[in-house]
Amino acid sequence: MPHHVEPTYRHLLEWYDFQMRNISVTWVPGTDTGRLAEVLGADPSTAGQRNLADAYDESYERAVSGEGPNPVLIGLAGAWLVVLEPLASGGRRKLEALSAAGEACCITVAHGSYCSFYYAREGRLVCRLVRLDDPEGDVRPLEPRLAGLGLRDKVTFDVWLTHAFLLAERITGVHLGEEWFADEHTRYFYGGALLVGS
Numbered sequence: 001m002p003h004h005v006e007p008t009y010r011h012l013l014e015w016y017d018f019q020m021r022n023i024s025v026t027w028v029p030g031t032d033t034g035r036l037a038e039v040l041g042a043d044p045s046t047a048g049q050r051n052l053a054d055a056y057d058e059s060y061e062r063a064v065s066g067e068g069p070n071p072v073l074i075g076l077a078g079a080w081l082v083v084l085e086p087l088a089s090g091g092r093r094k095l096e097a098l099s100a101a102g103e104a105c106c107i108t109v110a111h112g113s114y115c116s117f118y119y120a121r122e123g124r125l126v127c128r129l130v131r132l133d134d135p136e137g138d139v140r141p142l143e144p145r146l147a148g149l150g151l152r153d154k155v156t157f158d159v160w161l162t163h164a165f166l167l168a169e170r171i172t173g174v175h176l177g178e179e180w181f182a183d184e185h186t187r188y189f190y191g192g193a194l195l196v197g198s
Helices: 007-015 033-040 052-065 140-146 157-172 178-182
Strands: 023-029 042-050 071-077 080-086 103-110 114-121 124-130 185-190
Touching: 007 157, 007 178, 023 157, 033 042, 033 071, 033 080, 033 185, 042 052, 042 071, 052 071, 052 080, 103 157, 114 140, 114 157, 124 140, 140 157
Parallel strands: none
Antiparallel strands: 023 080, 023 103, 042 185, 071 080, 071 185, 103 114, 114 124
C-alpha cells in the first residue's frame, strides 16, 4: 500500500532539504525559552534572533572553522516550545528530563538520511522509531497516533520524515508550517560542541 505524504510537510522538506539532512527537532511543553535554554545547556545571555536557514549557516561556519559552540534555536508553537538544532542533538540527550511534566518528542536526522523518532513521557524514554530498522522500547502508547503512518515500514527518507513530523503533530497538537520555519526564533549558543547522533 503506498504511503501518502502530507502536502505541507512535503513542501517544507523540499524547501529546507539541505538543512533537514543533519538536524534535531524537539517538542517540549512550556513557554519559557530562556529556562529551556538553560536546561539544554545553552547560555541565555547569548540570545539573538535567527531563522532556520541563518542558524544552519551559522552552525556550519562554526563547525568548519572549529570556532564552536553550536547554536540552538527555540521557538514557541502554541503551548509548546520547539527546539531546532542544526548539526546537533542536545534535545535528544535531555529528552527524559524535558518530559518530566508530561510528554516530549524528538526527531534526529544525521548523515543525510539516518532518522530516529524518540518519545518520552513522565521522565522516561518510552520508545524510539528508527527508519529502516525495528522500533526500540514500548511502542504501544503511540499505537493510536501511528495509524496510517509508515514509520515502521521500509519507506523513502522523505516519506519517513514527513510522517515523523505528522506523529509529532498528533502528540502535541501543533502544526509547524513553512511560515513557522521561515520566522525568526530565539537563538542561543551551547557551551560546547554537540554533534548529531542517534
